[in-house]
Amino acid sequence: MLGSQLEMKKLINDPLDAPAEFLAGLALAHSDLLRVSLDPVYVVRADAPVPGKAGLLSGGGSGHEPMHAGFVGRGMLDAACPGAVFTSPTPDQIQAATRAANGGAGVLHIVKNYTGDILNFEMAAELCQAEGIDVRAVVINDDVAVEDSLYTAGRRGVGATVLAEKICGAAAERGYPLAEIETLCRKVNRRARSVGMALTPCTVPAAGKATFELAEDEIEMGIGIHGEPGRERLPLLPAAELIARMAGMVVADLPFRSGDQVIAMVNGMGGTPLMELYIVYRELHHILEGLGIRIARRLVGNYITSLEMAGCSLTLLQADDELLSLWDDPVLTAGLRWGL
Amino acid sequence: MLGSQLEMKKLINDPLDAPAEFLAGLALAHSDLLRVSLDPVYVVRADAPVPGKAGLLSGGGSGHEPMHAGFVGRGMLDAACPGAVFTSPTPDQIQAATRAANGGAGVLHIVKNYTGDILNFEMAAELCQAEGIDVRAVVINDDVAVEDSLYTAGRRGVGATVLAEKICGAAAERGYPLAEIETLCRKVNRRARSVGMALTPCTVPAAGKATFELAEDEIEMGIGIHGEPGRERLPLLPAAELIARMAGMVVADLPFRSGDQVIAMVNGMGGTPLMELYIVYRELHHILEGLGIRIARRLVGNYITSLEMAGCSLTLLQADDELLSLWDDPVLTAGLRWGL
Numbered sequence: 001m002l003g004s005q006l007e008m009k010k011l012i013n014d015p016l017d018a019p020a021e022f023l024a025g026l027a028l029a030h031s032d033l034l035r036v037s038l039d040p041v042y043v044v045r046a047d048a049p050v051p052g053k054a055g056l057l058s059g060g061g062s063g064h065e066p067m068h069a070g071f072v073g074r075g076m077l078d079a080a081c082p083g084a085v086f087t088s089p090t091p092d093q094i095q096a097a098t099r100a101a102n103g104g105a106g107v108l109h110i111v112k113n114y115t116g117d118i119l120n121f122e123m124a125a126e127l128c129q130a131e132g133i134d135v136r137a138v139v140i141n142d143d144v145a146v147e148d149s150l151y152t153a154g155r156r157g158v159g160a161t162v163l164a165e166k167i168c169g170a171a172a173e174r175g176y177p178l179a180e181i182e183t184l185c186r187k188v189n190r191r192a193r194s195v196g197m198a199l200t201p202c203t204v205p206a207a208g209k210a211t212f213e214l215a216e217d218e219i220e221m222g223i224g225i226h227g228e229p230g231r232e233r234l235p236l237l238p239a240a241e242l243i244a245r246m247a248g249m250v251v252a253d254l255p256f257r258s259g260d261q262v263i264a265m266v267n268g269m270g271g272t273p274l275m276e277l278y279i280v281y282r283e284l285h286h287i288l289e290g291l292g293i294r295i296a297r298r299l300v301g302n303y304i305t306s307l308e309m310a311g312c313s314l315t316l317l318q319a320d321d322e323l324l325s326l327w328d329d330p331v332l333t334a335g336l337r338w339g340l
Numbered sequence: 341m342l343g344s345q346l347e348m349k350k351l352i353n354d355p356l357d358a359p360a361e362f363l364a365g366l367a368l369a370h371s372d373l374l375r376v377s378l379d380p381v382y383v384v385r386a387d388a389p390v391p392g393k394a395g396l397l398s399g400g401g402s403g404h405e406p407m408h409a410g411f412v413g414r415g416m417l418d419a420a421c422p423g424a425v426f427t428s429p430t431p432d433q434i435q436a437a438t439r440a441a442n443g444g445a446g447v448l449h450i451v452k453n454y455t456g457d458i459l460n461f462e463m464a465a466e467l468c469q470a471e472g473i474d475v476r477a478v479v480i481n482d483d484v485a486v487e488d489s490l491y492t493a494g495r496r497g498v499g500a501t502v503l504a505e506k507i508c509g510a511a512a513e514r515g516y517p518l519a520e521i522e523t524l525c526r527k528v529n530r531r532a533r534s535v536g537m538a539l540t541p542c543t544v545p546a547a548g549k550a551t552f553e554l555a556e557d558e559i560e561m562g563i564g565i566h567g568e569p570g571r572e573r574l575p576l577l578p579a580a581e582l583i584a585r586m587a588g589m590v591v592a593d594l595p596f597r598s599g600d601q602v603i604a605m606v607n608g609m610g611g612t613p614l615m616e617l618y619i620v621y622r623e624l625h626h627i628l629e630g631l632g633i634r635i636a637r638r639l640v641g642n643y644i645t646s647l648e649m650a651g652c653s654l655t656l657l658q659a660d661d662e663l664l665s666l667w668d669d670p671v672l673t674a675g676l677r678w679g680l
Contacts, residue, residue, distance in 0.1 A: 011619060021618075
């Protein structure tokens with residue numbers, strides 16, 4: 001590609017190399033936190049395997065950064081295995097990453113509910129179990145927008161993944177055994193709900209064209225993180241109306257009730273300015289306050305993205321003392337950091 | 341606006357209310373860190389004024405979030421006064437914010453070099469001095485792209501502002517007197533250089549149309565953070581070529597030399613995915629390594645943005661032991677956090 005002209009407006013070299021060059025950059029910037037294997041591709045904590053600690057592994061297609069590679073570090077993931085953009089990682093990647101994350105106490109696979117991811121994680125888990133590694137898997141399926149989707153049977157796994165990785169990562173750091181972390185991860189998934197929307201599509205580098213079409217005056221409500229169709233197309237709406245609809249879908253589903261305290265994530269899809277995300281947060285705060293639901297902790301920013309897509313997603317997790325305490329534990333990763 | 345259709349793809353309500361609603365959301369999300377005054381508009385540390393501590397104030401147009409309001413908190417700014425989008429704050433805002441930041445040890449104004457900002461900060465400083473507040477000002481002018489620009493005589497102030505706010509904020513927290521912080525801020529500005537580029541323009545909410553036009557196959561090299569014209573228009577180039585040009589401009593200007601260690605910022609303009617920013621970081625790392633320049637510390641992410649503009653900027657600061665030590669001090673703000 002050098003010397004030639006790119007065919008899309010991206011800060012990349014060869015489109016096919018983008019995920020690997022991202023990982024190389026991540027490793028150069030954060031060599032204190034993580035290292036990268038390129039064959040097969042995975043990212044692992046700099047000090048992995050941590051003897052006696054249950055390992056935490058997640059993975060999926062690239063293009064959702066900082067998730068998952070940006071969440072490898074202290075108090076979160078031990079390893080991540082990113083596939084090509086919006087493409088499941090292969091079983092051999094997952095297997096190698098599982099080995100690297102295993103400090104002798106087994107490894108939890110946190111898997112977003114996409115058919116390809118499920119199949120490949122299951123295959124890798126069988127291979128690892130045959131080697132004597134205790135592997136458990138929890139499937140995240142928090143997206144209330146649609147039942148079944150382009151790449152999914154049942155509900156898609158989205159923002160709850162970020163919360164599960166933080167909370168289970170803290171538990172692993174505290175020394176929880178694998179079985180308890182598995183239970184905890186199921187609890188997070190059971191109590192969390194999300195929905196997303198898109199103002200614009202994004203362009204997968206290797207494809208070179210937008211994942212879908214949206215008119216100048218319409219948005220996609222209930223979008224998937226790979227541009228899968230949502231629940232409906234709507235005209236452009238003011239943030240107040242839009243967030244009222246989204247919060248309504250999320251709250252009604254669990255349902256969240258008056259008196260609940262929640263961990264809330266207002267997540268940008270990649271191309272949305274921070275100004276807009278805090279405007280969204282303000283709307284969400286007032287809507288939940290009106291319902292008697294208190295936001296006890298929050299994340300506002302880009303955590304689970306779709307390349308440069310403009311839009312946002314909301315995730316609510318019904319919290320209790322255990323979840324809040326684990327949430328507050330220190331974390332040190334490229335994408336999420338406090339207390340360290 | 342409620343009930344009507346928006347005329348641009350943004351997560352906002354009335355375009356004119358966007359900056360104030362952003363601040364309201366920021367205050368709701370981070371009430372432990374900061375509070376917001378709406379008349380006149382400014383943001384101030386929750387515990388301000390801190391008695392005996394020199395105060396740090398910055399400000400400028402909105403639309404560059406997280407700068408500056410997102411940098412108010414422990415170890416960084418005491419106060420920020422944001423104007424309308426891409427519009428200087430008024431003298432009365434700056435005056436009120438200076439009072440709120442003054443714990444009796446005076447206040448440093450960190451001012452980006454734009455003519456309107458300079459005039460209004462100077463007027464506010466005179467008003468505050470007449471009240472007996474010791475006010476000093478340092479003008480940041482690190483952008484090597486162009487001499488004089490649409491809103492600027494001399495060089496524009498860009499990324500070095502973020503580094504100056506972090507480093508001077510740490511010094512203030514340590515108890516440095518105002519005069520020493522002023523000297524330190526001049527040192528940061530003297531040793532820092534930046535350049536930016538845009539793949540796409542952005543849309544100011546109140547204007548409703550793009551700040552400038554770029555063809556599908558061209559980029560603007562040396563762009564300003566308000567969409568001011570840069571040095572030249574170029575065809576789309578691979579990241580390796582683009583970053584070689586940008587790093588070359590920055591390195592040659594100071595000049596940075598073999599043996600230097602630097603604090604490097606790879607900054608996204610708002611609409612650029614993290615994947616691309618780390619690809620840029622990888623290029624920068626290798627270019628500097630080839631020149632014998634070592635990146636001792638780095639920031640990779642969205643810190644000084646132009647709404648949803650796609651593109652990036654590079655900032656290098658020639659570091660020494662004092663600057664690195666202050667850099668490593670804890671910081672707790674909405675936009676930058678470590679150690680707390």
